[in-house]
Amino acid sequence: LAKTTQPISMDSYEGQEVNITCSHNNIATNDYITWYQQFPSQGPRFIIQGYKTKVTNEVASLFIPADRKSSTLSLPRVSLSDTAVYYCLVVGGRDDKIIFGKGTRLHILP
Amino acid sequence: GAVVSQHPSWVICKSGTSVKIECRSLDFQATTMFWYRQFPKQSLMLMATSNEGSKATYEQGVEKDKFLINHASLTLSTLTVTSAHPEDSSFYICSAPGTSVSLRRNEQFFGPGTRLTVL
Numbered sequence: 381l382a383k384t385t386q387p388i389s390m391d392s393y394e395g396q397e398v399n400i401t402c403s404h405n406n407i408a409t410n411d412y413i414t415w416y417q418q419f420p421s422q423g424p425r426f427i428i429q430g431y432k433t434k435v436t437n438e439v440a441s442l443f444i445p446a447d448r449k450s451s452t453l454s455l456p457r458v459s460l461s462d463t464a465v466y467y468c469l470v471v472g473g474r475d476d477k478i479i480f481g482k483g484t485r486l487h488i489l490p
Numbered sequence: 491g492a493v494v495s496q497h498p499s500w501v502i503c504k505s506g507t508s509v510k511i512e513c514r515s516l517d518f519q520a521t522t523m524f525w526y527r528q529f530p531k532q533s534l535m536l537m538a539t540s541n542e543g544s545k546a547t548y549e550q551g552v553e554k555d556k557f558l559i560n561h562a563s564l565t566l567s568t569l570t571v572t573s574a575h576p577e578d579s580s581f582y583i584c585s586a587p588g589t590s591v592s593l594r595r596n597e598q599f600f601g602p603g604t605r606l607t608v609l
Contacts, residue, residue, distance in 0.1 A: 412594075412596070414594075414596075421581065421603060421605065422602055422603060423585070423602050424534070424583075424600050426599075472596070474587065474596050475522050475587045475589055475596065477524055477536055478585075478598055479536060480533045480535075481533065
């Protein structure tokens, strides 16, 4: 399982775009990059997943460079409700266990 | 989307007693489920993999005799914390891979968690 490294914490303001970068130097050819969001006292929930280039959904965008050794989660126009911990994960097989890193604690200020 | 439930959502027990936590996949089947433990301000720590029809696989350092896991059916896994002590107080979360309901690679559906407090 590829190890991931991301900032421990970030602060931003409402209405701003937030970019959280994650490095995964040892990512394997078959691995996908997945981001989860966790609010206090809740289980994590899936945000976005990608293999390469750019992926966008109704919540976020995920940018992955050609070498796939890093990825950037982009949250457009954040609000207070986006305050949460964001985990970057590299996943392989379909039912493989997932090992969580420390995550990034995002704090949105008014 | 797929839903995973946990019961109870919180439990308080006395030291030395056992506590059972249930994890159910409500609208899909899961031959594998995962159990995590999370302490305040920390990340999720994988405890074990629950396998339907066979023994659970425990992560290094997790006592299998203390944390009993039973995958009773394709929709239910239980975690029993035996002889609980205050240091077992934590937030316990289960997950199930959505292989049967999701096209994404290894998308996990997480339960809401169970807060265990041992007095």
